[in-house]
Amino acid sequence: MLRLGIIFCLLALGSASTQDQKDVCNLIYICDNVSELKSEMALLREEQQHQTQILEELRPYPANCAVVSKDTKLQIRVPEYSEDPFEVACDQRSHGGGWTIVLRRNDGSEDFYRGWEDYKQGFGKLGNEFFLGLDKLHAMTASEPQELLVLLEDHEGVHKYEMYDDFKVGSEDTNYILESVGSASGDAGDSLTDHRGMMFSTKDRKNDLRTDGDECAKMYTGAWWYFSCHRSNLCGKYGDNTFGKGINWYAFRATINHSSEPQQTQILQLQTQILEGLSQSGNLSYPSSCAVVSRDTKLLIRVPEYSEDPFEVACDQRNHGGGWTIVLRRNDGSEDFYRGWEDYKQGFGKLGNEFFLGLDRIHAMTAAEPQELLVLLEDHQRVQNMKCTMTLESDRRVAITPWIRWVLPLGMLVIHSDINLE
Structure with a gap:
């Protein structure tokens, strides 16, 4: 037993010595071939990215929230916007579910008095206040017919909604013109139809119709499809009750006869729907004095x-x-x-x-x-x-x-x- 123990020890030492020699050789090889190895690693990474891209392209991403039934956040792909998927928030409870949320206001935590680039790209946090972005809005409404749902709630818990059956936003070349809203229905009142045909304006990009030197976006500290100026202003400053400022949906106040700023939470939501024979809604009734x-x-x-x-x-x-x-x-x-x-x-x-x-x-x-x-x-x-x-x-x-x-x-x-x- 003692001899066996000695033999095993000698064998182990010999094996360790052999391994050390191999490691030294490997290190010498690596040192002598660093450039070649770097090149091979780069090729491997490139091939890996290529394979990942193929898998991503084969993966069937949905184009909106309408194709799922439970998810409140979802990766979607809109080829008209980008081949890469992006994350959206979904509303699966209101009006049958399947809505892709494009704007949410609820607590004033996000600054909405921003410039053109922010509104173009989108900003905020999907779990709270955010704006999805005009580029995405254009792509989504250009790819297939869309409905728009506006959900409103005031400080006293009064809930109302307005739905539009053909919502479409133009490209940046048109300054994201509000091309269509379709017919309006709901109990909040129509405060969007009169903005149809208007271009989007921000504090650093005036596209409204005013000719007196004033700018609607600056006057009402927001961004919107202003004419001169607005019937709705959902990107206004949260909590500002100054006339015309704040988060405003004019018809909502009229329908509940409120004297204070009515809206606390606004959620604009999109849903895909195949539509035929869409009609344009008529003019909203304005007072004459x-x-x-x-x-x-x-x-x-x-x-x-x-x-x-x-x-x-x-x-x-x-x-x-x-x-x-x-x-x-x-x-x-x-x-x-x-x-x-x-x-x-x-x-x-x-x-x-x-x-x-x-x-x-x-x-x-x-x-x-x-x-x-x-x-x-x-x-x-x-x-x-x-x-x-x-x-x-x-x-x-x-x-x-x-x-x-x-x-x-x-x-x-x-x-x-x-x-x-x-």
């Missing part, structure tokens, strides 16, 4: 005698019962009123300060229905005087939007459509 609202100090109105497109006016809801549409305001000399015919025809100035609404608009408003005119005056000693001329009366209190507010040096002129012939 400030008389039909009780709290708004600025308002979008439509006067068909002037234009089918809505325009923004300033309202006075405090003086003489409210409901007056201001057509002229003078108060600090900041605006030059020594102007030519075209300026007075079209209007000029800023609604929040000194301005003139425009003769074309005043003509259309006074031609559409009888109007009252209210002139409010105040001097430097703050002595106030008021004279009413052209007092008219009608069944509805339609303030020709203007109270024309004239200030001499402080004052205003306002028009109202309560007719009171004396």
Whole structure:
């Protein structure tokens, strides 16, 4: 036994010696052939990536959330956007499920007052607040017909929705124009159809229709398909209750008669659906003056005698019962009123300060229905005087939007459509 033990020990030592010699040889070979080995490793990595790419291409990624029934997050591939898959959030509970969420607002944790590149690429966290990105939106709506679902909830827990059956966004070459929304249905009210045909605007890319030097995205601290300016503003600043700012869906407030900022959570969702015979929805009904609202100090109105497109006016809801549409305001000399015919025809100035609404608009408003005119005056000693001329009366209190507010040096002129012939 002792001899065997010695033999085994000798064999073990001999084997270790042989292994050391082999390791030394291997090290010498490696050192002498480093460049060749690096080249071989690079080829191996390249082949591995190629094989992985083949497997990825063979893997059947879905194009949206509609093809799955339970997943709340999903890898999808939209070839019109990229051959590489990307992750999306899914809503599998609302309206039958299968919705791909493209915008979520719920707690103000994400800054939505961003520039063009951020909105192009998308930003935020899929588990909370985010925007999927205009490039992806364009690709998804270009690849096949899509529905759009807007889910709204206010601070008191009131839930409403609006659905559009043909939602389509153009490419960056068109500034992501809102090409189509289709027909609207739901109980939240339609606040998107009037944005159809508008290009997307951000704080560093003005594509709205304003010609007075103001920019909707900056005025309302958001980004959207503004005209001049909006009926909805779902990318506005969370929690800002200033008129027109914040997260806004105008018809939602009207349907529940809320006096405070209504929306707390907005989720825009897309679902694929094969559609035939799609029809375009008609124009949203706008008020014709400030008389039909009780709290708004600025308002979008439509006067068909002037234009089918809505325009923004300033309202006075405090003086003489409210409901007056201001057509002229003078108060600090900041605006030059020594102007030519075209300026007075079209209007000029800023609604929040000194301005003139425009003769074309005043003509259309006074031609559409009888109007009252209210002139409010105040001097430097703050002595106030008021004279009413052209007092008219009608069944509805339609303030020709203007109270024309004239200030001499402080004052205003306002028009109202309560007719009171004396």
